[in-house]
Amino acid sequence: MSAQLPDTAELVIIGAGPAGMAAAIEARAAGAEVMLLDETPAAGGQIWRAVGTAPEARKALLGKEYAAGAALVSDFAACGAHHASGVSVWGVMPDGTGPIHVGVSESGAAGMIETRAVILATGAQERPLPVPGWTLPGVMGAGAAQIALKSGGLLPEGRCVLAGVGPLLYLLADQLLRAGVTPAALVETPSPRRRAALPHLPDFLRTPAFLKGAGLIARVRRRIPVITGAEALEITGESRAEALRYRRAGSWHEIPADLVLLHAGVVPSLNLAVAAGVPTRWNAVLRCFEPETDAAGATDLPGLFIAGDGAGIGGAERALPSGRRAAQAALAQLGREVDPLAAAEAQRQWHRADRGRAFIDRWFAPPPSLLAPQGETIACRCEEVPASAIRDAARLGAPGPNQIKTYLRCGMGPCQGRMCAASVTEIMADESGRDPADLGHLRFRTPVRPLSLAELAQLPAGEAARRAALGDAALPETPLPLPDRSS
Amino acid sequence: MFRRDPIPPGEAVEILLDGQPISARRGDSVAGALLAGGVTRFRDSVVSGAPRAPYCLMGTCFECLMTIDGVANRQACLVTVEPGMRITRQSGAPSLLPEAET
Amino acid sequence: MDQHDITVIGGGLVGSAVALGLAETGLRVLVLDGEDLSRRASRANFGLVWVSGKGLGTPDYARWSFEAARIWPGFARDLEARSGVSLSLDQPGGYSFGLSIGELDGIIAEMTHITEETDGEGAPWRMVSRAELVREIPGIGPDVAGAVHGSADGHLNALRLFHALHRAGAAAGVTYRAHHAVTQIEPSSAGFRLRGDWGQITTPRVVLAAGTETERLAPMVGLAAPLKRSRGQIVVTERVSGRLPFLSAIIRQTDEGSVMIGDSDEGDTDALAGNPEIAALLAARAIRVYPPLARLNMVRSWTGFRVKPRDGIPIYGQSRSCPGAYVVLCHSGVTLAALHARRIAPQIAEGAAQIGPAAFSSERFHVPA
Ligand SMILES: Cc1cc2nc3c(=O)[nH]c(=O)nc-3n(C[C@H](O)[C@H](O)[C@H](O)COP(=O)(O)OP(=O)(O)OC[C@H]3O[C@@H](n4cnc5c(N)ncnc54)[C@H](O)[C@@H]3O)c2cc1C
Ligand code: FES
Numbered sequence: 001m002s003a004q005l006p007d008t009a010e011l012v013i014i015g016a017g018p019a020g021m022a023a024a025i026e027a028r029a030a031g032a033e034v035m036l037l038d039e040t041p042a043a044g045g046q047i048w049r050a051v052g053t054a055p056e057a058r059k060a061l062l063g064k065e066y067a068a069g070a071a072l073v074s075d076f077a078a079c080g081a082h083h084a085s086g087v088s089v090w091g092v093m094p095d096g097t098g099p100i101h102v103g104v105s106e107s108g109a110a111g112m113i114e115t116r117a118v119i120l121a122t123g124a125q126e127r128p129l130p131v132p133g134w135t136l137p138g139v140m141g142a143g144a145a146q147i148a149l150k151s152g153g154l155l156p157e158g159r160c161v162l163a164g165v166g167p168l169l170y171l172l173a174d175q176l177l178r179a180g181v182t183p184a185a186l187v188e189t190p191s192p193r194r195r196a197a198l199p200h201l202p203d204f205l206r207t208p209a210f211l212k213g214a215g216l217i218a219r220v221r222r223r224i225p226v227i228t229g230a231e232a233l234e235i236t237g238e239s240r241a242e243a244l245r246y247r248r249a250g251s252w253h254e255i256p257a258d259l260v261l262l263h264a265g266v267v268p269s270l271n272l273a274v275a276a277g278v279p280t281r282w283n284a285v286l287r288c289f290e291p292e293t294d295a296a297g298a299t300d301l302p303g304l305f306i307a308g309d310g311a312g313i314g315g316a317e318r319a320l321p322s323g324r325r326a327a328q329a330a331l332a333q334l335g336r337e338v339d340p341l342a343a344a345e346a347q348r349q350w351h352r353a354d355r356g357r358a359f360i361d362r363w364f365a366p367p368p369s370l371l372a373p374q375g376e377t378i379a380c381r382c383e384e385v386p387a388s389a390i391r392d393a394a395r396l397g398a399p400g401p402n403q404i405k406t407y408l409r410c411g412m413g414p415c416q417g418r419m420c421a422a423s424v425t426e427i428m429a430d431e432s433g434r435d436p437a438d439l440g441h442l443r444f445r446t447p448v449r450p451l452s453l454a455e456l457a458q459l460p461a462g463e464a465a466r467r468a469a470l471g472d473a474a475l476p477e478t479p480l481p482l483p484d485r486s487s
Numbered sequence: 488m489f490r491r492d493p494i495p496p497g498e499a500v501e502i503l504l505d506g507q508p509i510s511a512r513r514g515d516s517v518a519g520a521l522l523a524g525g526v527t528r529f530r531d532s533v534v535s536g537a538p539r540a541p542y543c544l545m546g547t548c549f550e551c552l553m554t555i556d557g558v559a560n561r562q563a564c565l566v567t568v569e570p571g572m573r574i575t576r577q578s579g580a581p582s583l584l585p586e587a588e589t
Numbered sequence: 590m591d592q593h594d595i596t597v598i599g600g601g602l603v604g605s606a607v608a609l610g611l612a613e614t615g616l617r618v619l620v621l622d623g624e625d626l627s628r629r630a631s632r633a634n635f636g637l638v639w640v641s642g643k644g645l646g647t648p649d650y651a652r653w654s655f656e657a658a659r660i661w662p663g664f665a666r667d668l669e670a671r672s673g674v675s676l677s678l679d680q681p682g683g684y685s686f687g688l689s690i691g692e693l694d695g696i697i698a699e700m701t702h703i704t705e706e707t708d709g710e711g712a713p714w715r716m717v718s719r720a721e722l723v724r725e726i727p728g729i730g731p732d733v734a735g736a737v738h739g740s741a742d743g744h745l746n747a748l749r750l751f752h753a754l755h756r757a758g759a760a761a762g763v764t765y766r767a768h769h770a771v772t773q774i775e776p777s778s779a780g781f782r783l784r785g786d787w788g789q790i791t792t793p794r795v796v797l798a799a800g801t802e803t804e805r806l807a808p809m810v811g812l813a814a815p816l817k818r819s820r821g822q823i824v825v826t827e828r829v830s831g832r833l834p835f836l837s838a839i840i841r842q843t844d845e846g847s848v849m850i851g852d853s854d855e856g857d858t859d860a861l862a863g864n865p866e867i868a869a870l871l872a873a874r875a876i877r878v879y880p881p882l883a884r885l886n887m888v889r890s891w892t893g894f895r896v897k898p899r900d901g902i903p904i905y906g907q908s909r910s911c912p913g914a915y916v917v918l919c920h921s922g923v924t925l926a927a928l929h930a931r932r933i934a935p936q937i938a939e940g941a942a943q944i945g946p947a948a949f950s951s952e953r954f955h956v957p958a
Binding site: 533558559560579580581582583584585586 | 727728827828829830831832833834842846848881884885886
Binding site for chain 1: 489490491495512514515516520527533541549558560565567
């Protein structure tokens with residue numbers, strides 16, 4: 001494999017966001033040898049993307065919270081962990097009580113790292129919002145636009161509309177306004193059960209997030225039209241987005257747009273955890289599956305821990321103590337001493353950061369009707385499977401999403417179900433009246449990222465695998481006949 | 488769809504999209520550089536041939552698949568630009584096996 | 590669910606093919622199936638309609654497989670019309686490659702044996718020398734010593750076969766019930782009582798087609814279906830344009846453009862998680878056979894448990910001690926689906942004592958009294 005990566009490590013952390021960096025710092029302080037892998041070029045994760053390299057002026061425009069990430073990034077850089085950037089992890093393979101193998105790929109070469117403990121800190125992905133027209137060029141996630149801004153200084157050009165639900169829509173609108181871009185509108189599609197949040201309001205009012213959030217929303221509302229109470233969305237256009245249409249109080253309206261930025265909150269990235277064998281549970285408030293862990297992030301699989309948004313959406317502030325706690329649990333498992341005071345402190349931090357979430361989670365919950373599309377709306381983008389086909393297959397009596405996948409190939413394309421798993425469950429739930437908790441979700445398997453056959457073929461293999469794959473036959477000893485890359 | 492913010496840019500790097508030069512900045516992802524360069528259509532889908540472009544910019548959606556320096560189906564949002572990088576759009580599935588004789 | 594004449598336990602490729610065939614004879618058929626993540630070879634297989642190499646030592650199995658391949662085109666047309674699902678059946682003949690002279694000689698010896706044992710009634714095949722291979726398959730790997738080409742071998746889209754059988758079954762009146770795994774069967778005066786954690790029903794007749802679970806259920810009705818554990822792993826690539834210029838039992842291209850690479854055989858594991866070392870070797874072998882594959886990306890790999898009778902031969906039969914109870918079980922559920930719908934189901938509908946060729950009888954396993 002590459003010269004950069006050793007093939008063993010005491011503790012492997014995957015993800016250089018707040019959770020992963022906090023975990024690395026904690027584990028290093030206890031003397032553990034830490035390798036942190038991330039596929040992006042620089043530490044920061046989603047919220048602090050590129051904060052280490054962003055010019056001061058861009059940091060200023062992205063706000064105080066973004067700039068604050070620079071401190072953690074530099075603490076992390078100084079902590080002595082081995083940070084391998086540009087490395088994508090395609091599998092975490094626990095072997096009962098033995099070592100855990102982490103499958104990695106870097107610049108087109110695959111390899112395997114053996115370790116005794118792994119912390120998955122792979123964060124969240126934006127929840128796909130499968131509305132009509134969402135596959136057109138010119139439609140993106142609001143998070144994608146934010147990443148473009150953070151990492152490349154890209155600003156929307158032309159008419160830009162933000163639509164959906166979640167605090168990120170307001171945050172992004174505010175950041176765009178500061179950068180001199182005025183979105184044409186923000187169209188909000190709140191959950192019909194928004195009132196369920198109100199009992200949690202008093203708690204939220206006592207958090208700093210309240211003042212900050214209220215100020216932000218007020219600023220955005222002063223500068224751009226905010227249309228709230230939309231019930232349905234669709235994007236029209238021939239070969240690219242031309243307009244966002246929304247239904248409000250039963251009638252349709254249209255806003256011309258060159259760029260439509262959709263958002264419906266974020267959900268844990270499940271692929272690595274599920275492929276490793278971690279069971280999931282349904283979170284009915286956040287309407288998503290999350291991996292089963294204990295409060296510190298330990299899974300049932302020895303040596304495997306999950307921290308940050310990947311364990312359950314809690315935001316960056318909660319991801320920090322979550323990373324520390326997972327590191328403490330991993331250290332204990334590795335037989336290293338954990339300072340009880342540090343453990344108590346991390347727990348306190350976690351609870352402090354968690355205050356107010358009960359309100360935010362409910363207030364910004366997505367309306368289920370938007371998540372379970374109808375008719376020809378594409379649910380699986382890779383295989384172009386429309387919602388109607390999934391509904392039809394559900395009516396055949398399929399027991400769950402995986403049989404629908406067999407029928408229709410939804411989830412079998414290159415994204416491996418990341419973009420449609422939630423929709424398949426939501427559509428089945430809507431069609432059959434069954435609870436998503438009972439239906440489950442598409443199964444994810446190793447490798448969670450594509451590998452070229454050449455890369456795969458060069459992984460080392462033992463005798464047992466040889467017998468299983470080849471029986472009595474043997475492969476020739478000659479070098480593999482690999483074709484020239486450019487041919 | 489996108490333009491760059493006015494903040495002083497990093498070093499310029501030239502890349503080629505289907506043979507046409509595009510100016511990128513060191514550190515850009517390929518997808519970011521193409522978006523900044525005014526590209527809207529990144530590929531045509533494998534099933535219906537409909538035009539597609541990046542949706543997530545974080546490695547999740549696989550809408551940004553392109554052939555980069557001869558390697559098909561790479562996620563343009565996860566690859567950092569290099570001077571002279573050759574990028575080609577894919578129309579349908581990449582052609583990696585001999586075309587059938589009909 | 591109450592108004593039916595016969596219950597099929599298992600909604601995989603075998604159970605749904607039998608159910609469809611039974612419904613076509615006019616019976617009211619109920620299919621009871623398991624959970625979304627129950628073990629299902631039907632959702633994990635390779636999609637071959639394959640004859641070459643089958644039936645060494647059991648000529649009836651070689652003939653049965655060849656017969657299946659011959660009736661497939663008609664069955665496929667009919668099934669496509671009833672279900673509206675295209676199966677992409679293609680029977681161009683298939684190669685079995687030898688990566689060394691020794692391996693090639695072994696393949697040729699086996700094929701010769703089968704021909705002798707079937708008195709030449711098996712599928713025609715020919716030897717292909719390296720020189721001929723280079724002409725037939727431009728780009729073939731330098732390590733391939735030669736091959737055998739079986740004329741009857743083919744493949745289809747197995748996922749769509751599964752879909753088509755379910756859809757055609759529904760159209761023919763089959764009632765399909767998932768979440769109804771049967772854990773207990775008791776003979777009763779009115780036929781059989783089937784139980785599970787969902788409750789119980791009584792059925793006049795019952796067909797056991799529950800894949801690997803059949804082994805546990807069969808003795809409850811005086812049948813035997815001993816299995817061998819066998820886990821297979823498959824590697825699948827992204828869709829690519831262009832065509833793989835050959836079909837083989839270990840490498841095939843689906844009509845959608847993905848290349849499937851199979852398949853391993855492990856007898857000592859119960860785990861579901863795939864093993865990257867095995868995937869690596871499967872990929873290495875495939876690249877040695879056809880080097881252009883090296884550039885393709887693997888997007889998925891999965892494992893499945895084969896339904897493998899202890900002696901490899903299908904197990905069919907009606908119970909002597911509990912008449913009205915039948916077993917239909919085999920490894921090659923894709924290849925044999927046409928026969929299960931067209932030959933086996935009508936025999937079951939009639940109540941025949943012997944189902945299929947005598948050599949496949951469940952009684953060969955010495956049914957305990
Ligand atoms: C698009 C988006 C925008 C957001 N914007 C905001 C915002 O503006 N403000 C806010 O407060 N919160 C925002 N959030 C939420 C915030 O990012 C999270 O709460 C916080 O970052 C969680 O930290 P984390 O460490 O758990 O995960 P992350 O910060 O997501 O870090 C995970 C890291 O893991 C890496 N990774 C994932 N999979 C692999 C793999 N297979 N191999 C190698 N590396 C891998 C990723 O590259 C990433 O660097 C946003 C979330 C998303 C998804
Ligand atoms: S834009 Fe989604 S994976 Fe690249």
